Amino acid sequence: MLKVENVSKVFRSGAFGGKKKRVIHDVDFEVKPGEVVSLIGESGSGKTTVGRMILRLTSVSEGRITFDGEDVSTLKGASLKAYYRRVQGVFQDPFSSFNPIFKVGRVFRTIRREFLSDLDNAAWEERLTNALNAVGLEVAALDKFPHQMSGGQLQRLLIARALVLDIRLLVADEIISMLDASTRIDVLNLLGDLKRQGLSIIFVTHDLALGNYISDRIIILQKGVIVEMGATDRVFGDPQHPYTRSLLDAVPHLHERWSEEELKDLGLVADTARFGGHLIEHRENHLVRVYS
Amino acid sequence: MLAVSDLKIHYRTLAGAVKALDGVSFSVADGEIMGLAGESGCGKSTLGKALIRLEERMQYVGGQVTLDDKVLPIADDRAMNPYRFREVSIVPQYAMSALNPTRRIGRMIDELLEARGLKGATLRPELERRLAILGLTPDVLGMYPIELSGGMKQRVVMVLSTLLDPSLLIADEVTSALDVASQKKVAGALVEFRDRGYVKSMIVVTHDLAILAQVADSIMIMYAGKLAEKAPTRTIVEAPAHPYTRLLLGSLPEVGIRFEEKRLPGIKGRPPSLLSPPTGCRFRDRCPLAFDKCAEEPPFIEIAPGHQVACWKADAHAEG
Numbered sequence: 001m002l003k004v005e006n007v008s009k010v011f012r013s014g015a016f017g018g019k020k021k022r023v024i025h026d027v028d029f030e031v032k033p034g035e036v037v038s039l040i041g042e043s044g045s046g047k048t049t050v051g052r053m054i055l056r057l058t059s060v061s062e063g064r065i066t067f068d069g070e071d072v073s074t075l076k077g078a079s080l081k082a083y084y085r086r087v088q089g090v091f092q093d094p095f096s097s098f099n100p101i102f103k104v105g106r107v108f109r110t111i112r113r114e115f116l117s118d119l120d121n122a123a124w125e126e127r128l129t130n131a132l133n134a135v136g137l138e139v140a141a142l143d144k145f146p147h148q149m150s151g152g153q154l155q156r157l158l159i160a161r162a163l164v165l166d167i168r169l170l171v172a173d174e175i176i177s178m179l180d181a182s183t184r185i186d187v188l189n190l191l192g193d194l195k196r197q198g199l200s201i202i203f204v205t206h207d208l209a210l211g212n213y214i215s216d217r218i219i220i221l222q223k224g225v226i227v228e229m230g231a232t233d234r235v236f237g238d239p240q241h242p243y244t245r246s247l248l249d250a251v252p253h254l255h256e257r258w259s260e261e262e263l264k265d266l267g268l269v270a271d272t273a274r275f276g277g278h279l280i281e282h283r284e285n286h287l288v289r290v291y292s
Numbered sequence: 293m294l295a296v297s298d299l300k301i302h303y304r305t306l307a308g309a310v311k312a313l314d315g316v317s318f319s320v321a322d323g324e325i326m327g328l329a330g331e332s333g334c335g336k337s338t339l340g341k342a343l344i345r346l347e348e349r350m351q352y353v354g355g356q357v358t359l360d361d362k363v364l365p366i367a368d369d370r371a372m373n374p375y376r377f378r379e380v381s382i383v384p385q386y387a388m389s390a391l392n393p394t395r396r397i398g399r400m401i402d403e404l405l406e407a408r409g410l411k412g413a414t415l416r417p418e419l420e421r422r423l424a425i426l427g428l429t430p431d432v433l434g435m436y437p438i439e440l441s442g443g444m445k446q447r448v449v450m451v452l453s454t455l456l457d458p459s460l461l462i463a464d465e466v467t468s469a470l471d472v473a474s475q476k477k478v479a480g481a482l483v484e485f486r487d488r489g490y491v492k493s494m495i496v497v498t499h500d501l502a503i504l505a506q507v508a509d510s511i512m513i514m515y516a517g518k519l520a521e522k523a524p525t526r527t528i529v530e531a532p533a534h535p536y537t538r539l540l541l542g543s544l545p546e547v548g549i550r551f552e553e554k555r556l557p558g559i560k561g562r563p564p565s566l567l568s569p570p571t572g573c574r575f576r577d578r579c580p581l582a583f584d585k586c587a588e589e590p591p592f593i594e595i596a597p598g599h600q601v602a603c604w605k606a607d608a609h610a611e612g
Contacts, residue, residue, distance in 0.1 A: 042471035043442070150562055151332075180331040181499060182559035185543040189558070192551040206471050209502075213545035213556075236547060250472040251547055252479070252502040254529050263480045263506065 001200060002031040002054065002087075002169055007063035009049055009224075024049055024224040025275065026063070031169065036191070036201045038211035038232075040247075041221035047204045050221075051171045054202065055089045056080070067169075085115055088162035089171040093178055094154035098146040104154070105142030107161055115165060131163040135190055152183030156190065163194075170194070173204040188214055208251050212236050217285075220244050225275060230286035240288040294320040294343075294460050294493060299355030301335075301342045309351070310566045312338040314517040316355070317592070320460070325486055325494045327508030327525070329501055329540075331563055334514040337385070340462045340497045342366060344382045360459055377408060381458040381491075385465040387449035391437040398433030401452055415455060422451045422490070426481045443474025447481055454490045461491040467503050479507050501544060505529050510598070513537050516563045516574040519592050523599040533595060533606040536575050573603070581605050 009024035024046045031037050039047040052058045054065055056072060065072045067083060075083050091097060098104055112124055119127070132139055135156040146154060155175055162170055172191065176184045191201055191214055205211050211218060211232075218235040220228045220243065228241040239245045252258075277291035297317045302309040312335045320326045330336045338350070343366065346352060352367035359379060365371035384390050392400050401419065402412030420430045426447045437445060446466055454461055463482060467475040485491055496508060504511050505525060512522040513534065521534040532538050539559045549556065561578040564570050572587040573579070579586070585604045592602040 042473065181501070181540060182331055182543050184558075185545065185556050186558040188545065189551070189555060192555070208472065209545045209547045209549075212547050213549055214551050232550070247472055248547065250476040252476070252500075252506045253546060254502050254505045254541065254544065258476075258506055260483075263476075264484055265480070 001033050001068060002202075003066045004029050004050070004054070005063050005066065007050075007053065007065060008061050009046070009053065009058070010061040022224065024053075024061075027221075027224070027226055028063075029219055029226070029229065031200050031202060033168065033200055034195060034198045035217065036195050036203055036215045037217045037219060038203045038205060038215040039219050039221060040205060040208060040211045042206055042247075044223065045221040046224035047206075047221050048173055049224075051089065051173045051202060051204045054169075055087065055171055056083075057089075081115065085165045086167055087169045087171070088165060088167045089173060090155065090158045090162060090175050092174040094151050094158060095146065097158055098154060100146050103143055103145055104149065104157055107157070108142065108164065111161060111164055127164055131160040134163055134194070135160045136186075150183060151179050152187055155179065155187055159187075159190065159194075167199070169200045169202065171202045171204070174206070176210065177205070177207065184210075208236070208247060220247070223275075225289070226279065226287075227289045228287065229279075230282075234283070234286040238286075240282050240286075293322050293360060294495075295358040296343075297356050297358075299339070299342065299357065300353035301338055301346070302351045302353050303338075303349050304351055305349070305567075308567050311517050311569055312350075312566060313342065314566075314569065316514075316517075316519055318512060318519065318522060320493045320495060322492045323486065324509050325482065325496060325507055327501075327504030327511040328495055328497045328514065329499060329504060329511060330514035330520075331499065333516075333563060333566070335517045335566075336497050336499075336514050337464060339514070340382070340464045340495060343460070343462060343495075344376060344380050345369070345372065377453075377458065378456050379458055380460045380462070381453040381456075382462040382464060383446070383450050383453050383466050386469065387466065388437075388442045388445040388469070390449055391445060393437050396434055396436055397440075397448060401433070404452070405455075410456075419451065419455060422455070423448070425484060425488070426451060427477070441474065443470050443477055446470065446474070446478050450478070450481055450485070454485055457490050459492045461485075461494045463494060463496045465498055466496070467500065468498060475503065479503055483507050501529075501541065502546070513540070516569060517566050518574060519600070519602060520575070521599075521601045521603075523596075523601075527596075527599055533599065533601045534575075534603045535579050535581050535605070539578075539580075 005028055007024060007027045008022060011021045011023055013019045027050060039050055041047045053060050060073050108128060129139055137156055176187050179187060195201060203211060203214060215232050218232050219226055222243050228235055228244045239248055274291055277289045279287040279289050282288045299313055299316045301313040302311050316339060328336045343357060357364040357366050364375060405412045405415060428444060428447060432440060432448060467478050470478060482494060486494060498504060508525050510522065510524050511528040513520045515536050521537050528537060532541060543556055543558050545556060559578055564574055573590050576582045576586040590602045590604045592600055594600050595606050
């Protein structure tokens with residue numbers, strides 16, 4: 001369905017864009033229908049940039065991204081609108097995604113005007129109710145102001161906003177990192193339910209536990225390079241790349257305390273990035289970067 | 293040693309007083325790292341802030357705070373000054389933005405010390421020694437904050453906050469904005485400084501129970517401005533007695549748990565408004581075990597040595 005083919009991103013800075021900085025190196029992966037793929041990495045790993053390129057919020061420097069065989073970067077006008085009917089994003093901060101002056105229902109009216117103006121009222125109401133029910137909210141919620149709702153409810157509204165459009169792919173960028181532990185799991189479970197109904201999700205996160213809970217496949221990014229990718233149980237159960245291992249070692253567990261040496265050990269592999277090398281198939285459904 | 297008794301702090305708002313801390317009593321022993329956890333709006337940050345400086349909107353209503361047998365004048369901003377930095381210190385929530393971006397870090401620290409009537413030069417060797425303990429070279433003192441990563445800035449602020457060996461350090465969400473690798477370094481730094489005696493006791497405020505399970509000696513759980521449970525870390529993690537603590541722990545996805553195999557439950561509903569908090573147990577509306585007696589407020593009592601709970605059904609839990 002979605003193919004990211006050898007994509008790189010170069011940011012230009014300085015006078016006349018003379019300085020170049022390559023932030024994404026040759027990233028290549030695919031998302032199939034009904035699949036949840038997690039992009040996991042630390043800050044600066046380029047995980048958000050990949051998501052933004054898929055949503056066309058930033059351009060692709062090299063390589064191409066295709067959706068159902070169509071090159072995303074060439075879309076314009078009506079075909080771009082058609083793309084956004086199928087692919088939508090939800091971002092980290094739900095509070096800044098809403099205008100605090102207006103009731104939250106306004107977001108849905110805008111969507112209707114932009115994308116679904118051909119629907120009659122009854123059909124629209126039905127679609128809206130279905131989308132809100134899917135995220136566990138009542139239609140009455142649309143009459144509230146953003147400050148009257150919790151972060152989790154706002155985040156669910158934003159997901160409903162995407163669902164109104166019959167989307168097939170959702171790019172979820174750190175959508176639960178700002179939520180409380182108790183509401184987090186509700187949003188995660190919602191993503192799981194949507195996946196069961198056939199929605200594909202690209203889940204961008206720095207939290208390995210969350211990625212592990214929800215995803216079918218994991219992509220580990222380090223400084224814009226994919227170092228390891230594959231089925232969740234392969235990558236997390238049998239990590240091969242030293243970077244993946246150091247990330248997993250640094251995850252705190254509830255029932256297992258780090259030893260004193262582990263806790264006070266300041267030298268982490270995570271600090272050293274290596275470029276070059278290439279991905280090889282360690283075994284089925286599990287790719288690892290090796291350096292020759 | 294810190295002792296807090298029946299502390300009440302309200303926020304002044306146009307709609308009335310928000311009772312963010314509604315009668316909180318606990319103590320932290322010397323050498324103890326106490327974790328303080330709960331949902332947003334439960335009063336955990338308010339408690340941390342109240343011990344060092346009341347913001348404009350915060351109003352001291354009652355209660356007493358004793359640190360090393362001296363009563364802290366927390367209601368009096370001026371009188372608190374001699375205690376701040378020397379006796380009580382804080383690493384704020386966004387330490388990364390606490391550093392002045394226009395000053396080199398070394399100079400900023402010197403200015404700060406001078407403002408307290410101290411000489412930067414005399415403390416410089418100690419400062420460099422402590423930075424080295426946390427894996428930072430003296431070079432960072434010649435750098436601007438923008439040149440450091442979030443985790444490095446967090447550690448610089450930690451060294452600075454504890455430079456005068458305060459008795460109590462409050463660490464407010466110090467790991468929340470960091471990646472796993474930096475998070476682990478900062479967590480290690482907290483324990484290291486306690487072990488070396490740079491700080492006698494610590495309150496680590498966070499919503500991340502997994503990190504507390506790594507560093508804290510005891511954990512205190514707050515709910516809607518009140519204490520729900522306090523116990524040694526192992527007890528909280530392995531045998532929590534308050535239904536809220538249980539639900540909170542049960543909603544944590546850990547590496548190894550998959551949605552496909554095990555769907556974790558959330559906690560239904562939202563915490564009550566603290567403008568006019570409900571009577572009785574405040575968790576009652578969301579509690580799966582609530583019964584008639586919960587209309588009365590449960591006392592915060594000890595059910596085992598060092599294990600205090602505010603729940604009418606807590607005894608039954610501890611046995612079962």
